[in-house]
Amino acid sequence: SGLLVRKIGGPSVMPYQPAGLWEESGTGKSYAQAHGEGLYRRSLYTFWRRTSPPPSMTTFDAVSREVCVARRERTATPLQALVLLNDPQFIEAARVLAEKLALEPGSTVDSRIDKSFRLLTGRAASPVEHAILRKLYDEQLERFAKAPDEANALLSVGEAPRGEKLDFAELAATTMVVRLLFNYDECVTKR
Known part of the structure; x- marks a missing residue:
């Protein structure tokens, strides 16, 4: 991030x-x-x-x-997944990375998914992985478009300044994709 x-x-x-x-x-x-x-x-x-x-x-x-x-x-325990999903440090890092990706010239949803996957795993996403992440993004975008207060709550976690120019629902949806990737086994454990 x-x-x-x-x-x-x-x-x-x-x-x-x-x-x-x-x-x-x-x-x-x-x-x-x-x-x-x-x-x-x-x-x-x-x-x-x-x-x-x-x-x-x-x-x-x-x-x-x-x-x-x-x-x-x-070790790999369920508690680690909960920390990665709920600790303010990781939520904030996911938001900041999502903002950086969104602010890149020519940024699209698909380019943000591909780049975040590559940054966090060190490899390109397979078509199946990309499709799963895109589906998650679309679901979260719909959720946050209907509940802007939830998007604002998510994007308010942490002390790093937040970019106000970005669409809140899109940024929150991208943040959720990055949070999911933080929990991906390849991001947590180096084999």
Whole structure:
């Protein structure tokens, strides 16, 4: 999506995390979410509290900081799919990528589907895959055209500025396609 801040070094940051999580761990401290660049730093810079590590990182097999390991475990669980679909970090990344694709000169629905698939999987979509994604886009476009408040809610997730010039229903439908691709096995697991 282009949100990643590539700056090397600096203090720890506190990206998106569910509200109230630190309070639940009984430490008496509250989580102060970062803003701006602090939301988009590499996970290497994410602040860890031993009693309440970053949930999305632990869901994707981040190693406990209590021991040193040579290789981390890899799993694929339904919880990972839920994180990819519902975590504000991933929803925002999907929206920003959808905006970038929509703003490219000569952009069409089919070109956005093809380019997003290629960017996220490293290969071209088969005709069957493209047809499935196009059907999803058309269904979501119809849904968001009838419910602009739902489109606005989806496109309002995250702090990255939103392009106001784009059609909300089209952008929301493209965002849904990208969100689905984030859950595609080839995007989640490198084989």
